Amino acid sequence: NAGVMQNPRHLVRRRGQEARLRCSPMKGHSHVYWYRQLPEEGLKFMVYLQKENIIDESGMPKERFSAEFPKEGPSILRIQQVVRGDSAAYFCASSRDTLYGYTFGSGTRLTVV
Amino acid sequence: KNEVEQSPQNLTAQEGEFITINCSYSVGISALHWLQQHPGGGIVSLFMLSSGKKKHGRLIATINIQEKHSSLHITASHPRDSAVYICAVPSSGNTGKLIFGQGTTLQVKP
Numbered sequence: 307n308a309g310v311m312q313n314p315r316h317l318v319r320r321r322g323q324e325a326r327l328r329c330s331p332m333k334g335h336s337h338v339y340w341y342r343q344l345p346e347e348g349l350k351f352m353v354y355l356q357k358e359n360i361i362d363e364s365g366m367p368k369e370r371f372s373a374e375f376p377k378e379g380p381s382i383l384r385i386q387q388v389v390r391g392d393s394a395a396y397f398c399a400s401s402r403d404t405l406y407g408y409t410f411g412s413g414t415r416l417t418v419v
Numbered sequence: 420k421n422e423v424e425q426s427p428q429n430l431t432a433q434e435g436e437f438i439t440i441n442c443s444y445s446v447g448i449s450a451l452h453w454l455q456q457h458p459g460g461g462i463v464s465l466f467m468l469s470s471g472k473k474k475h476g477r478l479i480a481t482i483n484i485q486e487k488h489s490s491l492h493i494t495a496s497h498p499r500d501s502a503v504y505i506c507a508v509p510s511s512g513n514t515g516k517l518i519f520g521q522g523t524t525l526q527v528k529p
Contacts, residue, residue, distance in 0.1 A: 337515060339515070339516060339517070341517075348519050348520070348521045348522055349462075349505065349507075349517075349519040351510070351516045351518070354515065362516060365516075397461070397462055399462075401515060403515075407464055408464055408467075408517070410461060410462035410463070411461060413462070415459075
């Protein structure tokens with residue numbers, strides 16, 4: 307059991323490009339959460355997904371950000387037309403359901419230049 | 420006022436010292452999480468607890484639901500314990516999403 311796999315670990319994008327962050331949850335986990343950690347700030351919730359459904363996206367910026375968790379394959383967090391303020395560490399966590407503990411991935415560190 | 424408050428924000432200790440990190444929260448919760456993050460590293464879930472006390476190696480976590488307070492203790496601290504320790508609670512609505520404290524940065528000196 308490889309745990310929660312996030313890739314890439316580090317991603318550099320120029321302003322205006324698209325960033326795609328991938329998260330493969332632990333085997334048997336159908337709940338995926340994305341969190342963002344801005345430099346010198348704490349972790350903030352972005353979006354909660356189950357297979358093929360967005361359950362709660364109250365933490366997602368209204369524009370340029372989207373997330374999906376398809377029936378097959380990893381969950382994807384997509385940021386279009388990146389800006390410098392998007393530079394942050396993006397963490398994915400998965401759980402079996404809301405009553406169980408979470409397993410976090412190692413994060414993707416996005417740098418926008 | 421933040422929903423999850425940790426203290427202290429920064430902590431420096433000598434190797435071998437007993438360490439306590441505190442977490443207070445204002446929302447009703449089903450469970451509380453303690454997480455560890457090394458500089459530039461990923462996040463490791465240390466404990467999830469809803470009552471009483473849990474122990475794992477040199478780490479002990481306690482929670483008092485009535486007082487809405489939890490503590491993380493590290494016995495016989497070691498430089499490798501240097502990390503940020505984060506307390507987190509589920510938000511209301513049972514969606515499972517977490518609200519995080521601001522973290523406690525611990526440095527253990529040899």
